[in-house]
Amino acid sequence: MSTREGTGIVLGPNRYGKAESRVVRIVRDTTRHEIHDLNVSTSLYGDFAAAHTDGDQSQVLPTDTQKNTVFAFAKRHGVASPEDYAIALGTRLLEATPAAKGAVVQVEEYAWDRIPVNGFGHDHAFVRRGGEVRTAVVEVTSAGPSVTSGLKDLVVLKSTGSEFKGFLRDEYTTLPDADDRILATALRVDWHHRDGARPDWSTTYESVRALLLETFATTYSRALQETLYAMGRAVLTAHEDITRIAFSAPNKHHFLVDLEPFGLDNPGEVFIAADRPYGLIEAEVVREGTA
Numbered sequence: 236m237s238t239r240e241g242t243g244i245v246l247g248p249n250r251y252g253k254a255e256s257r258v259v260r261i262v263r264d265t266t267r268h269e270i271h272d273l274n275v276s277t278s279l280y281g282d283f284a285a286a287h288t289d290g291d292q293s294q295v296l297p298t299d300t301q302k303n304t305v306f307a308f309a310k311r312h313g314v315a316s317p318e319d320y321a322i323a324l325g326t327r328l329l330e331a332t333p334a335a336k337g338a339v340v341q342v343e344e345y346a347w348d349r350i351p352v353n354g355f356g357h358d359h360a361f362v363r364r365g366g367e368v369r370t371a372v373v374e375v376t377s378a379g380p381s382v383t384s385g386l387k388d389l390v391v392l393k394s395t396g397s398e399f400k401g402f403l404r405d406e407y408t409t410l411p412d413a414d415d416r417i418l419a420t421a422l423r424v425d426w427h428h429r430d431g432a433r434p435d436w437s438t439t440y441e442s443v444r445a446l447l448l449e450t451f452a453t454t455y456s457r458a459l460q461e462t463l464y465a466m467g468r469a470v471l472t473a474h475e476d477i478t479r480i481a482f483s484a485p486n487k488h489h490f491l492v493d494l495e496p497f498g499l500d501n502p503g504e505v506f507i508a509a510d511r512p513y514g515l516i517e518a519e520v521v522r523e524g525t526a
């Protein structure tokens with residue numbers, strides 16, 4: 236332990252690293268993509284006293300470098316299992332940092348299922364396992380109940396089949412055209428039933444959910460706006476008793492990581508999943524002439 240002479244105050248246990256790098260690795264060797272969605276935190280411990288007591292960074296591998304290694308190893312090593320990936324990453328960080336006695340790598344993996352279309356899992360459209368919430372809001376007056384059903388936190392992603400280009404540009408626009416991007420959102424959807432309708436609510440819920448997912452999976456997307464409109468049309472077409480449907484959809488941006496400085500190419504394989512800010516796309520699809 237280092238001590239400041241005469242004060243009796245010393246540096247205690249310490250470690251440092253980069254927390255919560257959100258790595259999305261798409262395996263796209265064939266048209267049937269795989270997705271690995273990780274939250275990775277790294278931490279080094281050892282003799283880093285000088286950084287605290289003397290402001291000496293000579294033994295400090297920057298947390299920024301740790302983050303770069305997280306993404307580079309998602310490409311170089313792959314992330315077939317969190318354990319193998321974490322062992323490879325931890326070993327590398329330890330080797331790269333002479334003062335480190337150990338490297339701790341924590342990995343959380345979020346599970347995705349393929350969206351079912353005609354009984355088969357889609358090649359490149361996925362839904363996050365668990366987490367979604369079914370909702371209902373009912374207003375009762377003397378005229379009877381008015382029912383709005385819905386869901387929130389239905390997280391979906393397609394790893395291809397999405398573009399965004401041809402948009403308005405001004406002097407503050409830096410976004411490049413995207414011909415092939417990840418499209419991901421956490422859907423909040425509310426659909427309103429015609430007054431007096433008494434469908435089997437749960438059957439309708441399952442049907443609407445399936446239509447939303449199928450349409451998301453099978454519709455080529457030129458913008459999240461177009462995808463929402465397509466999903467709304469599919470639901471209103473199939474369900475006469477639904478008069479309108481409202482969407483609130485955060486555009487969960489996935490940015491391609493530049494791995495060139497590390498001698499690695501990245502043809503749509505390694506992404507950083509940003510949590511904020513996010514685009515928020517909201518739209519209703521309504522049946523003409525109904526409340």
Ligand SMILES: O=c1[nH]c(=O)c2[nH]c(=O)[nH]c2[nH]1
Nearest residue numbers: 399410457458459460486514
């Ligand atoms: O689907 C999209 N819609 C937008 O309005 C938009 N704006 C943006 O920057 N990216 C996107 N993506």
